[in-house]
Amino acid sequence: MNTPHAIGLDIGGTHITAAVIDxxxxxxxxxxxxxxxxxxNLPVDQVMTIWEKAISAAIENSKIESMAGLAVCMPGPFDYQEGVCWIKGQSKYEHFYGLNVRNLLLDSLSLSADFPVLFENDAVCFGKGEVFKQKENLSKKVIAITLGTGLGACFIDKGVSVTTGDLVPLDGEIYNLPYKEGIxxxxxxxxxxxxxxxxxxxxxxxxxLELYNLAIxxxxxxxxxxxxxxxxxxAIVIPWIQNFSADHIIIGGKIANAGALFLPSFTKSVKEAGIEVQVSVSNDNEAAALLGAVSLLCTSHSK
Known part of the structure; x- marks a missing residue:
C-alpha cells in the first residue's frame, strides 16, 4: 500500500471514536x-457534524496528510457492502434508516467519490482487532461478543470471519436470536x-453507568x-459455543467494563453446561475495533 496510514472509526449508539492508524x-x-x-437519534446533519469534528481532529493531531482510506465499524442491521443503514426500532440512528452512510461521510469530509470507505460490523471489527493483538488466536476458533447499546457477535476461525453455514447463526449475528419473550x-x-x-x-x-455505579x-x-x-x-451463546467448537470467547463493548459483575454467573453457566472454553474480557475495546476496521483496507488492497 503506497499510503501507510488510514482513518479508523468505531461508531456506536452513543459515541464515535476516530484515529489515524499506521x-x-x-x-x-x-x-x-x-x-x-x-x-x-439527533437529526442526520447534527450527527454528521459531530462525526466530522472527531475525524478532522484525529487527522489534524496525527500530523499526517495522506490517507489510504476510511474504515468504519458500524452496528447492524447495515448493508456493509453498499454502506446503507437499515437500523430501525433499536433506540439509535432512527433518522439514518435507508440512508447511504458512505455518501454522507464523503460529503461531510469533502472527499472525492472514489476515496475508499469500507464498512464492517462493529463486533467483527472488534474480533479481528483482538486477533491482531493476540496472535495465538490466529490458530483458534474465537467468538467475540460486544455488549453495549446492542448485542454484537462474530465467529472467527483462524483469523477469518464466518457468517454462513450450519456452525454459526445467520450472518454470524446473535442479537436477533429468539429468547424468552423477545430476542x-x-x-x-x-x-x-x-x-x-x-x-x-x-x-x-x-x-x-448509573446502574453500574449503583452496583459497585x-x-x-x-x-x-x-x-x-x-x-x-x-443461555444465548452456549448452543453456538458448542456448535462452533469455540476455543476462546472474548467480550468487549462498554458493558464489558462491568465484567466483575456478570462474568461469574456467565462462566458458572458455561461450566455447568460441561463446556471448557477460555473466557476473557478485552482490556482495550477501542484500539481493537479500530485495528480490525483498518485491516479491511489491507484485505481490500490485496485483492
Missing part, C-alpha cells in the same frame, strides 16, 4: 485518538439491563440485574 505497524498514531459522545438483545444490552432494573425497583435510570456501591438489585444478564448471555 497500517504497516498496525498501531494507533500517538495523539490521534478522538472520542465524542452524542445522541444518535436476545432485549435482555443482553444496556436497554435490557435498565428495563430489568426498572421492573425490580420501579426506578428509571438514564444510562448503564452495593445496591443488591443492581447487582442481581448484572448477574442475571450474565446468565442470560450464557
Amino acid at each position: 497500517i504497516t505497524e498496525m498501531k494507533v498514531i500517538d495523539y490521534s485518538l478522538q472520542k465524542e459522545s452524542f445522541d444518535s 436476545a438483545e432485549d435482555y443482553v444490552s444496556v436497554r435490557g439491563l435498565l428495563s430489568h432494573y426498572h421492573a425490580l425497583s420501579g426506578t428509571t435510570l438514564n444510562n448503564g 456501591k452495593g445496591d443488591q438489585l443492581a447487582i442481581s440485574v448484572f448477574e442475571k444478564m450474565g446468565t442470560d448471555l450464557a
Whole structure:
C-alpha cells in the first residue's frame, strides 16, 4: 500500500471514536485518538457534524496528510457492502434508516467519490482487532461478543470471519436470536439491563453507568440485574459455543467494563453446561475495533 496510514472509526449508539492508524505497524498514531459522545437519534446533519469534528481532529493531531482510506465499524442491521443503514426500532440512528452512510461521510469530509470507505460490523471489527493483538488466536476458533447499546457477535476461525453455514447463526449475528419473550438483545444490552432494573425497583435510570455505579456501591438489585444478564448471555451463546467448537470467547463493548459483575454467573453457566472454553474480557475495546476496521483496507488492497 503506497499510503501507510488510514482513518479508523468505531461508531456506536452513543459515541464515535476516530484515529489515524499506521497500517504497516498496525498501531494507533500517538495523539490521534478522538472520542465524542452524542445522541444518535439527533437529526442526520447534527450527527454528521459531530462525526466530522472527531475525524478532522484525529487527522489534524496525527500530523499526517495522506490517507489510504476510511474504515468504519458500524452496528447492524447495515448493508456493509453498499454502506446503507437499515437500523430501525433499536433506540439509535432512527433518522439514518435507508440512508447511504458512505455518501454522507464523503460529503461531510469533502472527499472525492472514489476515496475508499469500507464498512464492517462493529463486533467483527472488534474480533479481528483482538486477533491482531493476540496472535495465538490466529490458530483458534474465537467468538467475540460486544455488549453495549446492542448485542454484537462474530465467529472467527483462524483469523477469518464466518457468517454462513450450519456452525454459526445467520450472518454470524446473535442479537436477533429468539429468547424468552423477545430476542436476545432485549435482555443482553444496556436497554435490557435498565428495563430489568426498572421492573425490580420501579426506578428509571438514564444510562448503564448509573446502574453500574449503583452496583459497585452495593445496591443488591443492581447487582442481581448484572448477574442475571450474565446468565442470560450464557443461555444465548452456549448452543453456538458448542456448535462452533469455540476455543476462546472474548467480550468487549462498554458493558464489558462491568465484567466483575456478570462474568461469574456467565462462566458458572458455561461450566455447568460441561463446556471448557477460555473466557476473557478485552482490556482495550477501542484500539481493537479500530485495528480490525483498518485491516479491511489491507484485505481490500490485496485483492
